[in-house]
Amino acid sequence: MVDLSSRLPAVVTDRLAALRSQVGSAVFSRVAGDEGRGRRNRILGADGPRWFAEDAAIKRVHGDASMFVGGLRALLLQSLHPLAMAGVAGHSGFRGDPWGRLQRTSYFLAATTFGPATEAERVIARITRAHASVRGVAPDGRPYSASDPHLLRWVHVAEIDSFLAAHDRYGSRPLDDAGRDAYVADTAFVARKLGVPDPPETVAELAAQIEAYRPELAGTPEARDAARFLLWEPPLPLTARVPYGVLAAASVGLLPRWARLPLRLPWLPVTEATVVRAGGNLITAGIRWVTSAPRDPSPPPMPPVHP
Template sequence: MAVSLLDIPGVGAVRQRLRAELFARVAGPRGPENRARIHETAGPRWFGPDRPIRTVHGDASMFIGGLRALLLQSLHPLAMAAVAAHSGYRGDPWGRLQRTSTFLAVTTFGTAQDARAAVGQVRAVHGRVAGTTAAGEPYRASDPHLLGWVHAAEVDSFLRAHQRYGARPLDPAGCDAYLADTARVAEALGVVDPPRDQAALAERLAAYRPELRATREARDAARFLLLDPPLPWAARGPYAVLAANAVALLPSWARSPLRLPYLPVLEATGVRLAGHGLTRTIRWAMDPRAAGEPARTPPGGAAAKAGRTR
């Protein structure tokens, strides 16, 4: 007779505890309320259940992709200046993650009405964010060109993480369809002509390269994210695996300015194997069917680990 892993004494309790802790971290105190609203409210959605954006944003690989996105986005000095001055990522990193988590979940899985409202809220916040970098360069969070960089770095990170660590990697047509899906959200946020396929994304990232550099704020953010996260000691081991895999997914041209290591043999073996093990564990813990819930992706499930600068 086949025996489920959950039939082993204590395993089910461990799974429930891990699931609850993950959900609380990334969804926040309003997580259950938001989850019910997103998944149980009737009405048309921007994306149907078979769309690639749901596959990517609903997978545990987003934990790695989100951190990679934050590191890559920091290389634009205007984007990093806005984050350092206005986001409060050091003082309230979990609150920022939870807001981003909810935005991604609403726009990916929620009703079209709620998605439009979420976009409107973000655009209102962007409209209030402006300033000057330490070098005297003015920035506006609502600048379409700056929003374009944030979007390109984000979707490149999400897609690369999913293709390496996702449960169901996409074929080339699926990758293009994912970018077409995300372009809808990007346009609503104010991005002009966001890339809709892999070729356009590669061209867009290359076009931004001359503007990128690692400022002091970017290197400080990388140290905070990779070496000094606000986590209990028990969680630092798994987080170190997440961080190592996020770094391993960065191109060499992004690592060098941030003073991040390049260890190709270790990354191709131990780091990658550990990354697969971590994402499988998160996926196992977050599976709603194990808790007797409908199969759905809650805000703060895998869809929530994003790095959009907001």
């Protein structure tokens, strides 16, 4: 890539650097919250063994800006399970406190992927305790529990399928077939810690498990309401609506066709292969640029997935 900064006047490069730092700090603050700096130190600055090696596939995927696209896709896909959606609607506070949910989930992903094993175990224990209190009755009369192993596995497979799809399309260094299988196996290690039974270990197993869940999925009013909120009513200032709209379009563009009709989302293959894909490349490149500024060497912040 040509270094354009060497061809620009110093005043222009200085302003670009200031803008990059300012936007990067805003993204970090929004995603990581007020405790972001301290949490980052607990992840990157702490000594001790990690769950994953430096060259692990999970670190490549979870450290890439494509996670922003994958996270939004994961939320849409997860909402199609009526019991999982009932738990989100009743307990997650995604409408009242969407940024708090984002910050908690980003820390879970960062701690388990990049942090020391002791911190990863602590975060897993906290989530397990939180899940124990998430229970109730869905609008269709069926009881649900966030600790239900079957629901835990649905949340997991929808999540990693989305992260992998986004990384395949928009990642800076997409994985080969062996690397994609390695990513699924890495995430299975974390899933077992959360109590997920028989998580997939390969891409083929992942596809088979998602297919097995399809008869249980449906576009409930709660799921469609969540999709409207996530895609068209996000709690963002007007200045952020356009880039977020591009991000949302890229996320919808990665959903399989069978997942769109229940959520009343469009299927526009030509537009998605051209305009949406170009926009997705642009928005992820922009996020990657601002979050990789020299002043902030932490991995990019992660989007929400868990209820």
